[in-house]
Amino acid sequence: MSTMDECAVRADAYHLLQQDIYRHLEEAEYVAEDLLEDDEDSIELGSMLLVELSAMIRGMLGLHRTTPTGTCRTCGGPWPCHVVGTIYTMVKDPQRPFVELMRRSAAESE
Numbered sequence: 001m002s003t004m005d006e007c008a009v010r011a012d013a014y015h016l017l018q019q020d021i022y023r024h025l026e027e028a029e030y031v032a033e034d035l036l037e038d039d040e041d042s043i044e045l046g047s048m049l050l051v052e053l054s055a056m057i058r059g060m061l062g063l064h065r066t067t068p069t070g071t072c073r074t075c076g077g078p079w080p081c082h083v084v085g086t087i088y089t090m091v092k093d094p095q096r097p098f099v100e101l102m103r104r105s106a107a108e109s110e
């Protein structure tokens, strides 16, 4: 197999994997929408999904740490790598809903 073929196969495999992950995340979003129906089973399932999604993101973040030379251990690119940058933006960007949801959650627990 030529290098070009290997790149195409790898790109196809990555695309399929990405689509599968998107489907899983969409399922989690559907469960979250079901929570609005105030169904006890949905609330329990939603809570478990939220915990699992959080663990997945922490696991992903844990893999992308810096080396003493300032590169990502997993990606090999300059630190912070695009994975860390993407997670950081999604969690900390005030324009994204997550920041507002965390603010509301903190206010409710006071």
Ligand SMILES: [Zn+2]
Pocket: 063, 064, 065, 072, 073, 074, 075, 076, 081, 082, 083, 084
């Ligand atoms: Zn990385």
